[in-house]
Amino acid sequence: MSFSSGITGKMMNVVSYLSEVSATEVLLASVVFSVVFLILKSYSQRVPPGTKRMPGPFPLPLIGNTLSLSKNPHLSLTKMSEVYGDVLQIQIGTKPVLVLSGLETIREALIKQGEVFMGRPDLFTFRLIGDGQSLTFSQDSGEVWKARRRLAHNALKTFAIAPSLTYSSTSLVEEHICREADYLVRKFQQLIEEQGEFDPYRYVVVSVANVICAMCFGRRYNHDDQNFLDIVNLTDEFGAAAASGNPADFIPILQYLPSRAMNRFVDINKKFMNFIQKIVHEHYQTYDKNAVRDITDSLIQHSQERKVDENSNVQLSDKQIINIVNDLFGAGFDTVTTALSWSLTYLVVNPKIQDKIQNELDQVIGRERRPKLSDRSQLPYTEAFILEMFRHSSFLPFTIPHCTTSDTVLNGCFIPKGICVLINQWQVNHDPKLWKDPFKFSPERFLNEDGLSLNKTEMEKALIFGLGKRRCVGEAIGRAEVFLFLTTMLQQMQFSIQDVEKLDMSPQYGLTMKLKRHHVTARLRFSMMATQ
Numbered sequence: 001m002s003f004s005s006g007i008t009g010k011m012m013n014v015v016s017y018l019s020e021v022s023a024t025e026v027l028l029a030s031v032v033f034s035v036v037f038l039i040l041k042s043y044s045q046r047v048p049p050g051t052k053r054m055p056g057p058f059p060l061p062l063i064g065n066t067l068s069l070s071k072n073p074h075l076s077l078t079k080m081s082e083v084y085g086d087v088l089q090i091q092i093g094t095k096p097v098l099v100l101s102g103l104e105t106i107r108e109a110l111i112k113q114g115e116v117f118m119g120r121p122d123l124f125t126f127r128l129i130g131d132g133q134s135l136t137f138s139q140d141s142g143e144v145w146k147a148r149r150r151l152a153h154n155a156l157k158t159f160a161i162a163p164s165l166t167y168s169s170t171s172l173v174e175e176h177i178c179r180e181a182d183y184l185v186r187k188f189q190q191l192i193e194e195q196g197e198f199d200p201y202r203y204v205v206v207s208v209a210n211v212i213c214a215m216c217f218g219r220r221y222n223h224d225d226q227n228f229l230d231i232v233n234l235t236d237e238f239g240a241a242a243a244s245g246n247p248a249d250f251i252p253i254l255q256y257l258p259s260r261a262m263n264r265f266v267d268i269n270k271k272f273m274n275f276i277q278k279i280v281h282e283h284y285q286t287y288d289k290n291a292v293r294d295i296t297d298s299l300i301q302h303s304q305e306r307k308v309d310e311n312s313n314v315q316l317s318d319k320q321i322i323n324i325v326n327d328l329f330g331a332g333f334d335t336v337t338t339a340l341s342w343s344l345t346y347l348v349v350n351p352k353i354q355d356k357i358q359n360e361l362d363q364v365i366g367r368e369r370r371p372k373l374s375d376r377s378q379l380p381y382t383e384a385f386i387l388e389m390f391r392h393s394s395f396l397p398f399t400i401p402h403c404t405t406s407d408t409v410l411n412g413c414f415i416p417k418g419i420c421v422l423i424n425q426w427q428v429n430h431d432p433k434l435w436k437d438p439f440k441f442s443p444e445r446f447l448n449e450d451g452l453s454l455n456k457t458e459m460e461k462a463l464i465f466g467l468g469k470r471r472c473v474g475e476a477i478g479r480a481e482v483f484l485f486l487t488t489m490l491q492q493m494q495f496s497i498q499d500v501e502k503l504d505m506s507p508q509y510g511l512t513m514k515l516k517r518h519h520v521t522a523r524l525r526f527s528m529m530a531t532q
């Protein structure tokens with residue numbers, strides 16, 4: 001008997017055996033399987049005395065609660081938190097995931113227990129980002145990560161927050177933003193004349209990316225540079241794959257099945273790395289230690305001087321130092337572009353709010369000069385609008401996933417070391433216990449009763465940049481960019497939209513949630529160029 005006919009014979013035996021199995025036997029086998037699964041599950045979840053097990057919905061074998069996440073996990077998990085509380089456990093595939101809601105619980109975890117909750121989980125998609133060496137996404141949260149984060153902070157301080165040499169009253173970042181905001185307004189003027197209406201996102205993304213390019217690489221790109229457009233437009237697909245709760249991160253078999261989306265994600269990361277590596281290579285070739293031009297140069301300098309981190313005695317490799325620029329560039333434009341495109345949408349939907357901001361700008365700044373960062377304290381309504389845009393859109397519905405670095409207890413529940421943690425920022429920003437009419441768009445909620453100053457207590461409730469050890473390193477720059485781009489645009493232009501009723505305000509879920517692209521039109525209020 002040949003080998004193949006032997007196999008065929010055995011297969012036939014199995015098939016004929018299966019056809020003899022009755023429905024009752026199948027049912028019985030399923031019941032036994034489920035009981036064994038339940039016993040194993042409850043055994044594996046024993047918790048130390050004096051602590052509770054994390055509550056949560058019952059998971060199905062193999063797929064866990066994956067189906068309950070739906071297309072909008074931030075909404076489904078907010079609903080679940082109403083049933084199970086601020087600390088709840090779900091299972092995505094076969095992996096347990098802790099979901100945190102409620103501002104006080106999140107503060108307790110990320111601030112009071114900061115060291116315990118600062119880890120990043122080992123996720124499949126995260127390993128594909130930045131060759132697995134990303135400051136933001138890699139699993140490292142030890143001394144090397146701390147030293148790299150300090151380097152990122154210092155680089156941003158030197159090349160963004162430091163005073164500009166050209167204009168003593170402004171910072172470097174302010175100078176870059178103002179220049180790009182001016183280009184953007186001129187581009188919009190040209191588009192109105194040529195086309196009447198336009199997709200603002202397409203142009204805002206280039207201007208915002210140019211600001212971080214100036215700081216990181218000392219260069220800017222034209223609005224029509226196709227190579228640059230190809231790079232900055234990769235973020236939608238990147239955000240969809242890197243979003244919290246992607247089943248491919250939790251169900252191992254999905255990592256081996258052919259997937260167009262995953263192939264594309266690998267491709268996007270390669271393209272992004274190639275783009276940056278080319279610029280870094282050019283920097284190495286023209287580097288002069290006596291004339292450090294930008295963040296890339298300062299990182300090269302750091303790696304060549306082989307400085308040991310004073311705080312931890314850690315020596316970083318060249319790659320660990322230079323790759324920091326990937327994180328700063330990557331994180332530095334998608335977030336701000338998304339914030340500005342949400343802002344423009346809220347403005348065209350609420351023309352009275354737009355009028356109020358413009359009145360405030362006219363009164364405080366007038367038409368003779370451009371807005372400056374130092375005007376912020378004089379523009380409470382504009383600042384309140386920005387805060388409400390952040391809160392209402394909650395376009396970063398979750399922070400980047402965290403994980404625990406040791407066993408701990410939170411709200412009386414035992415939390416094991418290494419569990420993946422999702423922080424639901426959207427829930428906090430729409431929590432009826434914290435906000436009156438949370439679904440209403442109302443900048444006034446951030447103002448004191450006099451309407452002339454910001455209410456600090458309300459401001460601190462909005463959760464946008466994360467909290468604690470992993471809090472966004474670019475927060476000051478991000479806030480400065482949103483303020484200056486927005487005020488420069490609104491000082492000179494009035495935005496509107498045709499058929500506002502047809503506008504779809506439901507966002508697409510992702511790492512950053514975006515609205516579907518739409519066209520706006522604009523009217524020039526006055527031309528700053530003409531008045532200067």
Ligand code: HEM
Binds near residue numbers: 149152329336466
């Ligand atoms: C409106 C703008 C921005 C928003 C809303 C935002 C929000 C966030 C959030 C929610 C996180 C994750 C925090 C966590 O995991 O707990 C984060 C991390 C980060 N952000 Fe931002 N961000 C913005 C702008 C920027 C800018 C302009 C830069 C760089 C110049 C930047 C650099 C980073 C980096 C490097 C991290 C990773 C920090 C780490 O893992 O230690 N962000 N940001």
